[in-house]
Amino acid sequence: MDKPISTVRVRVPAKINLHLGVGALGDDGYHRLTTVFQAVSLYDELTAEAAEPGVCELTMTGEGAQELPTDDRNLAVRAARLVSQRFAGGEPLGVRMTIKKAIPIAGGMAGGSADAAAALLACSVLWDLDADVAELTEVAAELGSDVPFSVLGGTAIGTGRGADVVPALSRGGLHWVLAISAGGLSTPAVYRRFDELEPAGCDLAMPTGLLNALAGGDPVAVAPHLRNDLTAAAVSLDPALQQTLDAGLEHGALAALVSGSGPTCAFLSRNEDDAVELAARLRADAVAGSVRRVKGPVPGARLLT
Ligand code: C5P
Numbered sequence: 178m179d180k181p182i183s184t185v186r187v188r189v190p191a192k193i194n195l196h197l198g199v200g201a202l203g204d205d206g207y208h209r210l211t212t213v214f215q216a217v218s219l220y221d222e223l224t225a226e227a228a229e230p231g232v233c234e235l236t237m238t239g240e241g242a243q244e245l246p247t248d249d250r251n252l253a254v255r256a257a258r259l260v261s262q263r264f265a266g267g268e269p270l271g272v273r274m275t276i277k278k279a280i281p282i283a284g285g286m287a288g289g290s291a292d293a294a295a296a297l298l299a300c301s302v303l304w305d306l307d308a309d310v311a312e313l314t315e316v317a318a319e320l321g322s323d324v325p326f327s328v329l330g331g332t333a334i335g336t337g338r339g340a341d342v343v344p345a346l347s348r349g350g351l352h353w354v355l356a357i358s359a360g361g362l363s364t365p366a367v368y369r370r371f372d373e374l375e376p377a378g379c380d381l382a383m384p385t386g387l388l389n390a391l392a393g394g395d396p397v398a399v400a401p402h403l404r405n406d407l408t409a410a411a412v413s414l415d416p417a418l419q420q421t422l423d424a425g426l427e428h429g430a431l432a433a434l435v436s437g438s439g440p441t442c443a444f445l446s447r448n449e450d451d452a453v454e455l456a457a458r459l460r461a462d463a464v465a466g467s468v469r470r471v472k473g474p475v476p477g478a479r480l481l482t
Pocket of ligand 1: 206207208209210320321322323337338339364365366368
């Protein structure tokens with residue numbers, strides 16, 4: 178008989194939204210969205226170890242991780258509990274999780290959702306449960322709007338509140354430079370400001386120009402189609418973001434974008450050399466807390482051997 182697995186490691190990427198069309202606020206407290214997600218090469222890593230039945234513990238390491246709760250308020254803990262409820266038929270199971278964070282906290286890059294996706298996958302493997310990706314994606318939607326995409330990865334279209342995801346064709350890779358703020362922005366606060374600025378919401382048409390450009394694989398063609406309807410709301414809550422966006426464009430980015438609800442800014446470069454150059458200039462300018470170069474698309478939550 179095979180020895181039971183005692184440790185599982187999962188790597189999960191951050192995301193940016195290449196298109197974030199935000200409609201009006203629905204009765205459920207969520208906005209209707211038409212979004213295009215892309216997973217990028219900035220990863221959190223989750224290690225799950227078998228523990229005594231009923232134990233569900235979490236430790237977090239990495240910059241700012243000590244600010245985060247490690248109890249049931251943490252999405253990764255909620256994800257682990259949900260896996261045992263849904264797929265283990267009430268059998269008491271135990272896990273000790275450690276998350277090494279690199280995705281900025283409250284940065285608009287789905288860091289909390291990524292950790293939840295990692296916990297879903299890690300626990301289903303650790304506990305040897307028979308959950309496939311489709312089932313995990315369904316459970317993921319109960320945890321948060323971005324969690325199904327964090328399971329899937331790649332480039333994908335999200336509709337509804339963002340949790341209904343289908344893969345989109347994206348040829349080649351895009352080179353991004355991220356300007357990561359020292360502080361964070363609260364997603365609900367950004368959406369509330371959006372409601373003040375755009376009470377009727379923005380248009381939810383499918384971004385066919387962007388999807389065609391992504392399928393073509395030319396970043397110069399992609400650049401003019403990038404759009405985020407939360408930009409004005411994020412900038413109004415954190416006015417320094419406008420300087421960051423302007424600095425990226427002055428230093429040669431093809432396009433500048435607030436990532437999700439911000440405050441991380443993403444700049445598209447023509448190629449790797451341009452991205453290296455842009456990152457160096459942004460670092461010299463010290464416009465953001467830190468600057469990272471990433472590529473997209475990359476796969477979603479994956480087991481590490
Ligand atoms: O789904 P999730 O818990 O990640 O969403 C966090 C918050 O973002 C929600 O409580 C809501 O305020 C806002 N949100 C929204 N419309 C969406 C997704 C998120 O208003 N489609």
